[in-house]
Amino acid sequence: MKKYFVAFGVLAFSVIIYSCSAGKYSSTNKVYKKQVKEYAKLLSAYPVKDSAGLPYAAEWTGTTNLSMRRPNFVIIHHTAQNSCEQTLKTFTQTKNPVSAHYVICKDGTVHHMLNDLLRAHHAGVSKWGNNTDLNSSSIGIELDNNGFEYFSEAQMNSLLQLLDRIKKAYNIPAANFIGHGDIAPTRKNDPNWRFPWKQLAEKGFGYWYDETVIPELPQNFNPLQALRIIGFDIKDTNAAIIGFKRHWLQDTTKGLNDAQLKRLYELSRKYQ
Ligand SMILES: [Zn+2]
Numbered sequence: 001m002k003k004y005f006v007a008f009g010v011l012a013f014s015v016i017i018y019s020c021s022a023g024k025y026s027s028t029n030k031v032y033k034k035q036v037k038e039y040a041k042l043l044s045a046y047p048v049k050d051s052a053g054l055p056y057a058a059e060w061t062g063t064t065n066l067s068m069r070r071p072n073f074v075i076i077h078h079t080a081q082n083s084c085e086q087t088l089k090t091f092t093q094t095k096n097p098v099s100a101h102y103v104i105c106k107d108g109t110v111h112h113m114l115n116d117l118l119r120a121h122h123a124g125v126s127k128w129g130n131n132t133d134l135n136s137s138s139i140g141i142e143l144d145n146n147g148f149e150y151f152s153e154a155q156m157n158s159l160l161q162l163l164d165r166i167k168k169a170y171n172i173p174a175a176n177f178i179g180h181g182d183i184a185p186t187r188k189n190d191p192n193w194r195f196p197w198k199q200l201a202e203k204g205f206g207y208w209y210d211e212t213v214i215p216e217l218p219q220n221f222n223p224l225q226a227l228r229i230i231g232f233d234i235k236d237t238n239a240a241i242i243g244f245k246r247h248w249l250q251d252t253t254k255g256l257n258d259a260q261l262k263r264l265y266e267l268s269r270k271y272q
Contacts, residue, residue, distance in 0.1 A: 028092040032114065039118070068117045073131070073138035073176040074166060074205070075123055075183065076159075078145035078190040084109070087142060097121055100140035102162060108154030110162060116169070126183035127233040134183055139166055143191060150194045163205045175271060177205035178231070178247075185243035186236050193246045209248070209266035217265055223256060226268035 077100065079087045084105035091099045091113055100122040103111040114120055122140030131137060141162065143155055151159075166172065177200060180188045201208035223241075224234050232240040238254060245251040248267055249260060256264065 025088070025092060036115070036118070070170045071116060071137060071139045071166075072170065072172055073128070073134060073178065074163065074172060075134060075138045075140050075178060075180055076191050076195070077122060077140065077142045077180045078147055078192055078195070079103070079142045080147045080190065081144070082146055084111070084144045087144060088113075100142040102139070102141045103144065104141065104155050104158050104162070105144045106152045106155050108152075108158040110158050116166070123180065123183060124187070126180075128178060128183045128231040139170075143195075145192065147190065147192050149192075151191070151196070156196065156199070160200070160203060160205075163200070163203075167205065174201075174204050175207055175231075181243050181246055182231065183233075185232065185239035189246060193250045193252050197247055207267065207270040209263050209270065213259065214262050214266065217258075217262060221261070221265055223261060223264055226264050229268045229271050231271070 081087050081090065084103060087103050088111060090096075091103070099113060099120045101112065101114055101116055101120050103113060105111070116139055119135050120140045121135060122142070123134035123138060126132070126134045128134060141159065143151060143159065145151060145155075163177065167177075179195070179197075180190045197206055198208055200206050224237060227240045227244060228234050230244070232243060234240045241256055242252070242254060244264060244267075245253065245256075245260070249263060251260075
């Protein structure tokens with residue numbers, strides 16, 4: 001009998017512990033689920049009733065052939081915060097509505113905060129090629145990093161595993177794995193210059209130039225055009241150059257010397 005009570009006590013205690021830990025984000029989880037339900041309703045609301053005055057057919061003919069729209073870019077960030085916990089808090093408050101699909105902590109723990117097919121608020125005002133709504137077409141991945149640190153091995157291992165899954169799931173081309181600083185070079189510098197983009201490119205996530213340095217640049221080489229071909233918004237030339245150097249040269253200084261121009265030329269050829 002005594003044993004029974006002890007066992008019951010342990011059970012009750014574990015239930016309390018479990019509900020406390022599970023409950024930490026239970027109220028914001030509820031908000032997420034409610035919102036997803038609203039979107040599900042929106043998806044089934046066809047035919048659309050709008051006031052555009054179009055001569056819609058009297059009888060609706062729904063197609064049998066459809067699927068969900070898929071992400072086609074992956075944008076990598078550093079959180080510029082001091083802990084994963086701090087970032088989870090930031091992404092679950094509503095006054096500044098920012099979010100990312102994934103947050104990867106320094107110990108490699110992956111937080112999947114919203115479904116890949118939903119739109120997260122991570123890119124902000126940005127442009128890559130002619131894409132201006134990167135939030136609609138991308139998956140955002142935040143790496144816990146204050147902006148001045150290297151990225152831990154456990155974090156990189158989780159990231160590479162995650163990228164592999166995402167690339168296969170949505171058939172994302174190698175060229176479309178980029179950084180926040182690439183798509184918003186006047187506003188952002190993440191992930192910081194320590195991020196190992198070359199390691200990613202070797203695994204098929206992003207492009208890298210050939211390491212052999214060409215003897216001469218072609219006479220008609222236009223560096224701005226090259227940056228544009230890669231995808232940069234060149235409205236602010238200096239910002240685009242700084243963005244290129246951070247990502248592909250691990251360099252945070254301004255301007256391009258001859259050797260760097262050759263790297264730019266080689267890289268732009270990968271995008272043609
Ligand atoms: Zn960012």
